[in-house]
Structures are given as structure tokens and as C-alpha cells.
Amino acid sequence: VPGLLKNCATVLDLSADFRLKSPAVYKEFYAHEHAAPELLKQSVYGLPELHREQIRSANLIACPGCYPTSIILAVTPALKRGIVKPTGIIATSLSGVSGAGRKVADEFLFTECNESARAYGIPKHRHLSEIEQQLGTTISFTPHLIPLNRGIISTIYMDLQEKAGDALAAYRDFYKGEPFVRVSEALPDTKNVEMTNFCDITVRLDTRTNKLIAISAIDNLTKGAAGQAIQCMNLRCGFDETTGLL
Amino acid sequence: VPGLLKNCATVLDLSADFRLKSPAVYKEFYAHEHAAPELLKQSVYGLPELHREQIRSANLIACPGCYPTSIILAVTPALKRGIVKPTGIIATSLSGVSGAGRKVADEFLFTECNESARAYGIPKHRHLSEIEQQLGTTISFTPHLIPLNRGIISTIYMDLQEKAGDALAAYRDFYKGEPFVRVSEALPDTKNVEMTNFCDITVRLDTRTNKLIAISAIDNLTKGAAGQAIQCMNLRCGFDETTGLL
Amino acid sequence: VPGLLKNCATVLDLSADFRLKSPAVYKEFYAHEHAAPELLKQSVYGLPELHREQIRSANLIACPGCYPTSIILAVTPALKRGIVKPTGIIATSLSGVSGAGRKVADEFLFTECNESARAYGIPKHRHLSEIEQQLGTTISFTPHLIPLNRGIISTIYMDLQEKAGDALAAYRDFYKGEPFVRVSEALPDTKNVEMTNFCDITVRLDTRTNKLIAISAIDNLTKGAAGQAIQCMNLRCGFDETTGLL
Amino acid sequence: VPGLLKNCATVLDLSADFRLKSPAVYKEFYAHEHAAPELLKQSVYGLPELHREQIRSANLIACPGCYPTSIILAVTPALKRGIVKPTGIIATSLSGVSGAGRKVADEFLFTECNESARAYGIPKHRHLSEIEQQLGTTISFTPHLIPLNRGIISTIYMDLQEKAGDALAAYRDFYKGEPFVRVSEALPDTKNVEMTNFCDITVRLDTRTNKLIAISAIDNLTKGAAGQAIQCMNLRCGFDETTGLL
Numbered sequence: 001v002p003g004l005l006k007n008c009a010t011v012l013d014l015s016a017d018f019r020l021k022s023p024a025v026y027k028e029f030y031a032h033e034h035a036a037p038e039l040l041k042q043s044v045y046g047l048p049e050l051h052r053e054q055i056r057s058a059n060l061i062a063c064p065g066c067y068p069t070s071i072i073l074a075v076t077p078a079l080k081r082g083i084v085k086p087t088g089i090i091a092t093s094l095s096g097v098s099g100a101g102r103k104v105a106d107e108f109l110f111t112e113c114n115e116s117a118r119a120y121g122i123p124k125h126r127h128l129s130e131i132e133q134q135l136g137t138t139i140s141f142t143p144h145l146i147p148l149n150r151g152i153i154s155t156i157y158m159d160l161q162e163k164a165g166d167a168l169a170a171y172r173d174f175y176k177g178e179p180f181v182r183v184s185e186a187l188p189d190t191k192n193v194e195m196t197n198f199c200d201i202t203v204r205l206d207t208r209t210n211k212l213i214a215i216s217a218i219d220n221l222t223k224g225a226a227g228q229a230i231q232c233m234n235l236r237c238g239f240d241e242t243t244g245l246l
Numbered sequence: 247v248p249g250l251l252k253n254c255a256t257v258l259d260l261s262a263d264f265r266l267k268s269p270a271v272y273k274e275f276y277a278h279e280h281a282a283p284e285l286l287k288q289s290v291y292g293l294p295e296l297h298r299e300q301i302r303s304a305n306l307i308a309c310p311g312c313y314p315t316s317i318i319l320a321v322t323p324a325l326k327r328g329i330v331k332p333t334g335i336i337a338t339s340l341s342g343v344s345g346a347g348r349k350v351a352d353e354f355l356f357t358e359c360n361e362s363a364r365a366y367g368i369p370k371h372r373h374l375s376e377i378e379q380q381l382g383t384t385i386s387f388t389p390h391l392i393p394l395n396r397g398i399i400s401t402i403y404m405d406l407q408e409k410a411g412d413a414l415a416a417y418r419d420f421y422k423g424e425p426f427v428r429v430s431e432a433l434p435d436t437k438n439v440e441m442t443n444f445c446d447i448t449v450r451l452d453t454r455t456n457k458l459i460a461i462s463a464i465d466n467l468t469k470g471a472a473g474q475a476i477q478c479m480n481l482r483c484g485f486d487e488t489t490g491l492l
Numbered sequence: 493v494p495g496l497l498k499n500c501a502t503v504l505d506l507s508a509d510f511r512l513k514s515p516a517v518y519k520e521f522y523a524h525e526h527a528a529p530e531l532l533k534q535s536v537y538g539l540p541e542l543h544r545e546q547i548r549s550a551n552l553i554a555c556p557g558c559y560p561t562s563i564i565l566a567v568t569p570a571l572k573r574g575i576v577k578p579t580g581i582i583a584t585s586l587s588g589v590s591g592a593g594r595k596v597a598d599e600f601l602f603t604e605c606n607e608s609a610r611a612y613g614i615p616k617h618r619h620l621s622e623i624e625q626q627l628g629t630t631i632s633f634t635p636h637l638i639p640l641n642r643g644i645i646s647t648i649y650m651d652l653q654e655k656a657g658d659a660l661a662a663y664r665d666f667y668k669g670e671p672f673v674r675v676s677e678a679l680p681d682t683k684n685v686e687m688t689n690f691c692d693i694t695v696r697l698d699t700r701t702n703k704l705i706a707i708s709a710i711d712n713l714t715k716g717a718a719g720q721a722i723q724c725m726n727l728r729c730g731f732d733e734t735t736g737l738l
Numbered sequence: 739v740p741g742l743l744k745n746c747a748t749v750l751d752l753s754a755d756f757r758l759k760s761p762a763v764y765k766e767f768y769a770h771e772h773a774a775p776e777l778l779k780q781s782v783y784g785l786p787e788l789h790r791e792q793i794r795s796a797n798l799i800a801c802p803g804c805y806p807t808s809i810i811l812a813v814t815p816a817l818k819r820g821i822v823k824p825t826g827i828i829a830t831s832l833s834g835v836s837g838a839g840r841k842v843a844d845e846f847l848f849t850e851c852n853e854s855a856r857a858y859g860i861p862k863h864r865h866l867s868e869i870e871q872q873l874g875t876t877i878s879f880t881p882h883l884i885p886l887n888r889g890i891i892s893t894i895y896m897d898l899q900e901k902a903g904d905a906l907a908a909y910r911d912f913y914k915g916e917p918f919v920r921v922s923e924a925l926p927d928t929k930n931v932e933m934t935n936f937c938d939i940t941v942r943l944d945t946r947t948n949k950l951i952a953i954s955a956i957d958n959l960t961k962g963a964a965g966q967a968i969q970c971m972n973l974r975c976g977f978d979e980t981t982g983l984l
Contacts, residue, residue: 582949586855586882588855606886607888607889607928608927609832609884609886610926610927611925611926611953614942614944615942615943615944615951630946632949636893638885638886640854640884640885643853645857645882647830647880647882649895679858679860680856681854686853699861700861703861
């Protein structure tokens with residue numbers, strides 16, 4: 001990446017290399033020193049809903065992966081609008097098998113994944129670091145592997161502030177005009193976002209336990225990977241943001 | 247059931263009719279008056295790991311279903327041994343489609359469930375009432391429907407007490423000698439309990455957020471239904487508890 | 493349809509009502525009299541690869557469904573080029589569950605179709621009539637239902653003529669310039685045509701039994717239904733044939 | 739195996755090494771010389787329905803795999819009872835992914851097999867050699883890989899003799915008293931034999947093309963592998979033939 005940046009205008013990076021701001025956190029979660037820590041400051045986190053203006057002029061765009069996208073988009077409105085407390089957030093995610101890439105390993109064989117559901121990577125999945133950086137708080141996160149090709153559902157529990165107001169309306173307002181976030185009363189389903197760049201979100205109040213439950217669905221290979229990178233490229237190049245994505 | 251009890255020694259009930267002790271809670275969750283409230287006191291909750299001695303002599307055994315079995319077995323040792331606080335417990339469950347029985351409806355068609363994952367029944371699923379009765383506390387619970395035939399994974403987050411000790415060892419000790427609960431370090435997988443009466447459980451500490459995460463897997467049609475009823479029948483009839491189940 | 497034809501220029505019919513030329517064959521396979529037999533003569537079978545010019549000017553276009561499309565496209569070159577004998581043709585097809593539409597019935601529930609494979613409709617499936625009309629010969633046909641959402645594989649056995657020549661080259665030549673038929677050495681896979689209007693075809697010689705084996709794959713909801721109708725509409729309206737399909 | 743036979747009474751071989759009688763055919767299909775051709779004569783093909791008495795006293799039992807079992811059991815009654823002609827037989831099989839064992843390869847990853855159906859191994863699959871040896875005729879055979887864990891459906895087309903009679907009754911009579919073959923009018927479904935040692939079979943007449951269509955279903959890991967080996971062992975050891983299998 002350092003070499004590319006010297007020679008070209010812009011790098012869109014789908015890896016996790018430039019998503020974190022702190023070399024120390026990088027080392028904690030990835031277990032080795034960062035190779036180009038000086039670039040961490042200039043990189044922009046490629047989530048257009050939160051960093052659109054910076055992406056338009058960035059030279060190094062670190063596109064987030066599937067778990068961070070689904071969780072950050074579902075939590076941010078509640079935090080930013082003061083609906084929930086910033087502590088005690090718990091996120092559970094269910095991911096299709098393509099979330100593991102095309103890694104050829106026992107655990108990803110058809111006969112191992114079909115008719116199987118399992119949690120993994122507990123309690124400290126690597127991508128937790130970038131989720132926490134973006135949310136500005138420490139959370140609990142449990143990913144699960146389930147037998148579908150594409151798609152992620154994230155269900156997040158948050159403690160309500162005393163005066164929560166209409167959370168769904170706040171989410172709708174927060175994402176007003178966003179081309180790829182659809183806030184609705186309906187519970188999201190991975191099949192409704194399959195092969196699209198949409199993130200479907202809803203929220204529910206649990207008045208018995210005083211919690212807000214936010215649920216989001218994305219296609220991990222589109223909004224959770226390549227689609228989001230194209231969305232960032234469109235912004236950076238001055239194209240219409242939805243070019244090639246609708 | 248009242249008629250049956252007059253004429254025969256024992257009723258094993260797989261429905262939810264006699265699982266609750268309180269007619270008021272029954273009405274709150276099932277939206278109608280209970281038809282035989284006087285029987286609620288004498289019914290025994292058919293979870294052998296917690297009520298073995300009562301089951302041996304009960305005339306009315308109300309066998310728990312799939313979500314309650316998977317959650318109650320995963321939470322009880324932590325509560326009983328003082329490892330976690332009784333408040334703020336959050337349970338997420340993933341269920342195969344047979345959890346809905348053989349109901350012929352749009353939402354359970356192959357083409358609706360395959361390549362689909364979705365939360366449902368939020369925030370007040372009916373079976374929450376019996377889970378809370380057995381645990382003695384109010385919890386948050388979110389079930390999800392995923393594309394497999396059989397199996398449930400429950401992932402439960404609990405706040406650690408100050409001196410938690412070795413939680414896995416405590417779970418092992420709690421279920422010592424139990425023929426159908428397997429506590430292990432490995433993360434449970436539905437395929438390992440498919441077509442069996444086992445409940446696989448593990449726990450993980452999340453020291454960053456001071457939580458205990460318990461994860462359990464059962465086959466919803468066996469330990470979560472008919473298998474458990476047979477286990478209760480074996481106890482009630484004085485047979486070996488594992489007859490027909492191993 | 494008669495009413496529509498009086499009032500408008502063109503009808504694209506996705507049903508099976510106007511695919512057959514003979515009212516007698518219609519009655520044999522559909523078990524009732526045809527309601528508008530006078531229209532059967534003027535209808536054009538909406539398979540662009542075989543009837544492109546007629547489709548351009550037809551008022552009534554009867555679009556074929558999934559099994560006929562996959563079988564007719566795989567067999568026609570061998571018949572037309574004299575590679576195989578017209579008798580003794582045997583077709584086996586494997587279909588995803590969306591082939592049955594969204595019919596809400598026991599047999600199409602997730603728990604009935606997942607981990608299930610079965611033949612059905614033997615020996616006289618309704619669509620056999622239109623396949624035989626297009627091929628001009630009587631064939632054997634066995635459909636199977638398999639656990640996938642979309643896609644059909646058809647495997648067809650044909651007896652080789654004495655001088656068969658290079659069958660694959662003949663198929664390539666036959667479909668030269670076709671935008672939606674891809675002839676290749678590779679064995680077709682439903683996932684390669686999913687969500688597309690392509691029909692992938694290959695052929696293999698079985699020299700031990702002197703047979704040609706043709707194999708085709710389509711997405712039953714696209715080339716086997718709506719996509720093909722759009723292709724016909726494009727032709728009829730004078731649009732580029734691939735508009736909206738590539 | 740030669741070493742084992744010198745030192746012990748009996749070898750049950752699940753591999754393909756001793757299923758063929760002819761070293762020449764072995765070399766043709768497996769592409770190398772047989773290492774112990776002198777043992778081929780003494781080995782017995784471990785299909786109890788056809789070779790029960792020989793299995794009782796054999797020292798070397800070569801248990802057939804999944805495709806041969808499903809095809810040989812479905813074809814033999816029609817051949818032996820003179821219902822069909824011995825030439826022109828065509829077999830199509832659909833297999834779940836466990837048919838490939840636990841081979842860790844790209845093509846068997848979940849994301850490659852889920853939502854995929856494909857033919858393979860055309861036109862000369864290795865196991866064709868033992869099928870033809872047992873049937874005494876040359877056949878056409880096309881295996882397909884479909885997205886289920888366990889199970890095989892074989893659909894076989896045979897030309898009827900002039901006086902066929904009641905084929906289903908002949909099949910029922912042929913397998914009368916067999917503990918693991920279930921002949922019925924119903925079309926077989928892999929889910930009905932899953933985790934069992936049963937082979938379900940039916941036949942249908944196609945009077946339009948004068949063919950008999952036989953369809954069978956087995957669990958490839960049970961009747962198609964380990965279950966059949968146990969059945970052979972029970973016979974060889976003088977146990978009840980169904981011990982451990984019902």
C-alpha cells in the first residue's frame with residue numbers, strides 16, 4: 001500500500017490493514033506490529049453513511065467488512081441520538097458461510113456446515129477492534145456460522161436512556177436520504193438483501209427489561225464487502241453513489 | 247387433562263398448558279384464562295436435571311419445549327452457584343425450522359426459509375414466561391429462524407459476580423452424573439446433538455466486558471420435545487432413565 | 493386471452509394455455525377441453541433460439557416453462573444436425589423447489605424438502621406434451637425435486653447415428669451468436685446460471701453404449717420463466733434482445 | 739489384505755479393491771494393475787440380497803458402495819424375472835455430498851455445493867465396472883451431486899419385454915422377507931431412508947415409450963457403506979442379520 005500510494009491517487013483497501021487508528025490496538029487484535037503505522041492516521045474508514053465527506057477526498061480508504069458494517073449501522077443512530085447508554089452493548093451475529101471467504105478447510109465443507117449452527121471466535125473476534133473504534137465503546141460480540149451462502153443478521157441489545165422517545169422514527173430520520181439503508185418496522189431477513197447493497201434495519205423496545213433491540217441484515221459479499229467498496233469508489237471518483245449498485 | 251387425571255395415573259403433557267404456576271402469568275402470555283387453574287399447582291415441570299425427584303412421583307408432568315430447555319440448562323448452574331448476577335440476562339437463540347412444527351404456511355415454505363435468516367417474536371415470545379418462572383428472574387430473549395431441519399443454539403450473556411471462579415468447572419460439577427448433559431470446552435454445534443437427547447454446553451469468560459457467555463445446543467425434537475418426555479416417562483415408571491434414548 | 497387480443501397488439505402468455513397446437517393433445521394432458529382452440533394455430537412458441545423470426549411479429553406468444561426450455565435447447569441441435577436418432581430419447585431433470593411456484597402445501601415445506609430428493613410426476617408430466625411437440629418425437633421424462641431454491645439440470649440420453657462427428661462443435665455452431673446459450677466443454681452447474689437468463693449446455697459421448705449425453709442448466713425463474721418472456725418482449729417490440737437481461 | 743487373510747478368519751473390505759472378478763476390468767477402470775489378483779476369485783460381493791449364502795462362509799467380503807447398491811437392487815428383479823431386456827439400460831443417480839467422503843477440496847465447500855446441482859464423472863464412473871459385473875450387461879450411468887448431506891436416488895430406465903406382467907408385484911415377490919428392502923407404490927425419498935439401512939424401491943410403467951422406470955433410495959453412508967458392512971458381518975458371524983441396524 002505505501003508503494004501504491006506513492007504512485008497513484010487512491011487506494012481502496014478491502015483488508016483489515018488500515019481500519020484501525022491505533023497501532024497498539026492493531027497489535028493487540030492481530031498479534032503483530034503494524035507495517036506502516038504512519039498511514040493509519042490518513043486512512044478513512046470506508047463506511048459512507050458515517051464518513052461520506054472524508055471518503056470523497058481520501059487517498060486511502062479502508063473498507064469495513066461484514067460484521068462491522070452490520071453492527072455499526074445498527075447501533076450508531078441509537079448512540080448518536082442519545083436513545084441508549086454507551087455501556088453494556090451486546091451484539092450477536094449470524095453469518096452465512098461465504099463470510100469465511102473461499103478458504104478450503106474441513107470446517108467449511110458442505111457436510112460440516114449443512115445442518116449445522118455454531119458460535120465461534122468467542123470472546124474476542126478480530127473485527128471487534130474496529131467496531132469498538134467506530135462506536136467509541138467496548139461491546140460484547142458473538143458471531144455464529146449458519147448454513148446459508150450469503151447474508152448476515154446482527155441482533156444488538158442496548159440499555160435505554162430514561163427518555164428514549166420514538167426510536168424507529170429516530171432511525172428513519174438518521175438515515176433519511178441514504179440510498180442503501182432501509183429502516184422499516186419489518187424484521188430484516190437475509191433473503192431480502194441477498195445480492196444487493198442494502199442494509200435493512202429495524203428496532204424493537206423491550207419494555208420488560210428496558211432495552212432497545214436493533215436488528216440489521218446485509219449481504220456480506222455486497223454491502224459487507226465489494227458493494228461497499230464500489231460505493232466508496234463512486235464517491236471518491238465523483239460518480240453517482242449508486243452507480244452499478246441498483 | 248382433568249378428565250384423564252381422574253381416570254389414569256399419569257399425564258405427560260407436551261403442550262404449554264401446565265408449565266406455568268401462575269394463572270395470571272398464563273393469561274398475560276397466552277391471552278386467555280386458564281381452563282383448569284387448580285391443576286397448575288400439582289403439575290411438575292418436566293426437566294429431569296432440575297426436578298428429577300418430583301417427576302418420579304408426579305401425576306401431571308408438563309414437559310418443557312425447545313427454547314426453555316436450551317436456555318434453562320445453560321443458565322441455571324451460573325445462577326445457582328453464584329457465578330453471575332440474576333439481573334440483565336440476555337438470551338439469543340437460533341432454531342431450525344422444525345421448531346415451528348409442521349404448520350403449513352407461507353413463511354415455512356422451502357423457498358422462504360432456504361437462504362434466509364431472521365429474528366422473530368420480539369420482544370415477548372410466549373415461552374419466555376416459563377423460562378423466567380424457572381430461572382426466577384426477568385430476561386431478554388430473541389429467537390431466530392435459520393435454514394436447518396433440527397437443532398437449537400442458545401447463546402446467553404450474563405454479568406459476572408465479583409468472584410466468579412472457574413465457571414466451566416462449576417458447570418461440570420453441577421451436571422456431574424447427568425446422562426444427557428455434556429459440558430465441555432468445545433463450542434456446541436447442532437449437528438453433534440442431532441437425533442440425540444443430549445444437551446451440549448460450554449461457557450466462555452469475556453473479561454473485557456465482565457460477562458459469562460454460556461452456549462448450549464439441543465435437538466429441538468428430541469431433548470427439546472419427545473426425547474425429554476420419554477426421559478420423564480422413564481423416571482416416572484421406574485425404568486432406567488436412558489431407556490430408548492442412548 | 494381472446495378478449496385481450498381483440499383490444500391490444502400482443503399477448504405474452506406465461507401459462508401453458510397456448511403452447512400446444514393440437515386441442516386433442518391439450519385435452520389428453522390437461523384433462524379438459526381447450527377454451528379457445530381457434531387461437532392455438534396463431535400462437536407462437538416463445539423460445540427465441542428456435543422461433544425468433546415468428547416471435548418478432550406474433551400477436552400471441554406462448555412462453556415455455558422451465559423443463560421444456562432446458563430439454564428442448566439441449567436436444568434440438570443433435571436432432572436437427574442428424575447426430576442422434578429421433579427415437580428412444582430419455583430425459584432426466586432435477587429441479588429446485590421454486591419450480592413449484594409458491595404453492596403453500598405440505599410437500600413444499602422446508603422440513604419436507606430440505607435433506608430430501610425425490611422423483612415425481614412419473615411417467616406423464618404435463619409439460620411432456622409441449623416438449624414432444626417441439627421435438628417432433630415421443631420421449632421418456634422423469635423430473636426430480638431437489639433442495640435448492642432456483643435452477644434446473646436436465647440430463648438427456650440419445651442414441652447416436654452411425655456417423656456422429658464432433659457433437660460439441662455442432663452444438664457450438666448451432667448456437668453461434670445466441671446471446672443466452674453458452675455451449676462449453678464444462679459440465680453445467682445450476683449455480684453458474686442462477687439469477688441469469690443463460691442456458692449452459694455441454695455434450696458427452698458414451699462410446700461404450702453408443703449414446704450422446706446432453707446436459708443443460710438454467711435458472712427456472714429466469715430463462716425458464718420471466719427472463720425468457722422479457723427476451724420475447726424485446727424481440728416483439730424491436731428492442732435489443734438482451735435489454736434488461738445482461 | 740493378503741496379510742490379514744493369512745492371520746485371521748475374515749476380512750470385510752469397504753474399498754473397491756476386491757469387488758471385481760477380472761483383473762483386466764480392474765485395470766481398465768482403475769488405471770493400474772491389481773496387487774493381489776489371486777484373491778479376486780475368492781472374494782464375495784457383499785450384497786446380502788443377492789449373495790447371502792456365500793457371505794455366510796466367505797473369508798473376503800467386498801462390500802459394495804452407494805451407487806452400485808442403489809442401482810443393482812433396483813435393476814436385478816426386472817432382469818432376473820424377464821420383465822426387461824438386458825440391453826439399453828440407463829441409470830441416473832443423485833447423490834448427497836457425503837458420497838465424496840470427507841475430502842477437503844474446493845468443489846466440496848459449502849459455498850460450492852449449496853444452491854448447486856451438477857452432473858460429474860461422465861461417461862465412465864469407476865463404479866460402473868462393478869455394477870456391470872453384477873448385472874451382466876453394459877449400461878449408461880450418470881451421477882449428479884446435489885445439496886444434501888446423505889442419500890442417493892437412482893432412476894433407471896429399462897426396455898420392457900413383450901409380456902411384462904405386473905412389475906411391482908414381481909419386485910415385491912423378489913424381495914419378500916428381505917429385512918432391508920421395502921418395495922412400495924410410493925416414490926422413494928432420501929429423507930425416508932436417512933440414517934437407516936433400508937433401500938426403498940418402486941417401479942413405474944411408461945406405456946408411451948414401453949419402458950420400465952425403477953427408482954430406489956438409500957442412505958449412502960448406511961446401506962451404501964457401513965450399514966451394509968454390518969449386515970454382512972452379522973451374516974458371517976451367525977448373528978441375526980438386523981443386529982444393530984433396526
